[in-house]
Structures are given as structure tokens and as C-alpha cells.
Amino acid sequence: MESAERKRITLAMTGASGVQYAWRLLECLVAADYDVFFMISKAAQLVSATECDLQLPGKARQMEGFLTDHFRAKSGQIRVFDQEQWMAPVASGSGAPTQMVVCPASTGSLSAIATGASNNLIERAADVALKERRQLILVIRETPLSEIHLEHMLKLTRMGAVILPASPGFYNQPEKIEDLFDFVVARILNQLGIQQKLMPRWGESYIR
Template sequence: MNSKKDVKEIVVCVTGASGAIYAKRLLEELKKDESVITSLVVSKMGISTIKYELNMDIHDFYKLADNVYNEDDFYAPIASGSHKFDSAVIVPCSMKSVSAVANGYADNLIARVCDICLKEHRKLVLITRETPLNAIHLENMTKLAKLGVVIMPPVPAFYSFPKTVDDIIYFTVGRILDNLRIKNNLVKRWGDE
């Protein structure tokens, strides 16, 4: 068993953008790693998207995480910078959430967690979902990228010759894990045989 200091807490936030499968697969992979504790926040629209896209009961989805917090719970430990979570990811991340984070509008726990990442210089990864992008989207993402936020649209790579939709999903999940500094074998690395 790992000691408390060896355990990383990763906050996984889910918004209402399409792509709930990425969050599900990410949580499933993180659950396999004994050195990771997950704290989950799902927006109201995220709950609707999970039910619609995954045909999954939200309580079954919650079971994929170690801790679950309501998006309005500003008394959650992760709502404070004094709580030492390691990193956060919004997967999928709506443009509404990008705008809230880029403009410091922390009106829910998801935006507050991101605000903490920015002010405490913690890793923040946004799996942005929108196409095409307008100038406002690009300006908000540019502002965040300049602050060190990883902006990662779920773009598939075809050099790995994916054969199924799961292959495409796992490529993105593997890249998310790479950016969260979690070892994984989900990604066929360029140059690997």
C-alpha cells in the first residue's frame, strides 16, 4: 500500500459538451492506479450528457471515482487552495467552461477548481469540445495556454492505425494521462515498434 504522500489526487470535472465517453474511460483507467485518488465534479448538463450519450445511470458513473462533489458545493475540500490536490482535468470541456475559467468567473465548483489550479500553479488540462471555433473561443483558449493550461481537443492520430472507435478514444485518454504524469500503455508511441 502506498503512503499518503505517494498518492496523487486528480480532480476530474465533466461538463455538458459531447464526449462523456472520454471522462468514463479516463476514470476507469485512473481507478486501476493505486497511486491515484480521484475527485469528481459533474455539471448539471454533464449529468444529462452522461445519461444521453452513455445510457448510464449517473450513480453508476459516480462509482468510478473515489470522491464525488456537487457542482454547487463550495464547502468541498477541493474548493480551497489549501487542499493539496495535484492536478485537474475538464473532460469534456465546453466553451462555456473555457470562458468561465479564462475570465475568472468561478460560479461553480468546476470553475473554482480551475481557478485554484491557476493561482496555485497546478497542472490543468482542458479537453475542449467544439468545432468550428470562433474568435472568442480561440482568444479564451490562447489566454489560458499563456497561463500554462494544457488545451487538448480530442483529436485522433491515425499513425497508430486505429481499427475501432475505442482505439480512437483510448489514444486521447492516453495523452490525457501523459499530461497528468500518469504512466500508461494506451498510446502507441511514435517510433515504437
């Protein structure tokens, strides 16, 4: 993980259903005082507008201001990069954070990352994480899965990436849909080594 003085993480959203997971994760990362390098595909913007009525500005600088206000982040805490902003820190091993999450991860992005396509900044950032042997978490949201999808997941797992499907559990007896989002986000935060109180770990309970 990054040092306590400079906690940074890369968060990318691609065009699969389940953008609520990503927005909840971003909210938690901001609350945990992480600097977030944020990227979102055009497909993810469309899905976000469809699923949660969140109309994002088209330009990176405007989106940065919008997300900063929406999530009550500190100035500069959320940095938004365009898909062709090749001079962004995430495009190089010397500047990228040591942790990256793609949430949700479409199977198209899964394929591009598994084959090293690097056609846009999200794919390049993931490629950097793999080549530098850093933490890469892919929150896959698709069903059913074809042999192609499964082969790509296996390939990335063997490279060291973590495949974390957006599959909420029900043993915690969720009472509202937000509980299902929190279940998955809690698993992501656990993988990142970030303390969370969204959901107790197995065998633990929180005083509420």
C-alpha cells in the same frame, strides 16, 4: 505530481459531447490507484445519458456509490462533489490536488475559467489550479471554433493551462471506436505523467 503515498487528482466533466473520453479516463485513473475528486455538471449528466446510456443518480453520495461499483474502485477512491459544495477540498489551494482535468470541456466552461467566473465548484476548482500555478488540462470538444473560443484558449495557455483538444489521430490504424477514445485518453495520461499502455508514444511500440 502527488507523492506515491497519496496520489490524488481532480476530474471534472462539463456539458460537451465526448463524455466517453472522461469515463475511460476515470477508469484508467482508478486502475492507476489514484484518488479522484470528481465533479460533473448537470449538462454533462444529460450528455452522458444521451451518448452512452449511463443514467447517473442525482445526488452526490448516490453517484459516488454508483461510480465506485461501476468502475470497481476502492471504497473512498472516488469522491463526488456537488456544484455548490463550497467546503470541498478542491475549492481551496490548501486542499486541492496538484492536477486537474476538465474532460470534456465545453466552450461555456472554457469561457468561465478564462474569466475567473467561479460560479460553481468546477469553475472554482479550475481557478484554484490557475492561481496556485498547478497543472490544469482542458480537453476541448467543439468545432468549428470562433474567435472567442480561440482567444480564451490562448489566454489560458499563457496562464499555464494545457489545451488538449479531443482530436484522435489515425496513424495507429484504429479498428474500433474505443481505440479513438484511448488515443485521446493516452495523451491526457502522458501529460499527467501517469504510465499507460493504451497507446505507444511516437517511436515506441508495446509488446501485445
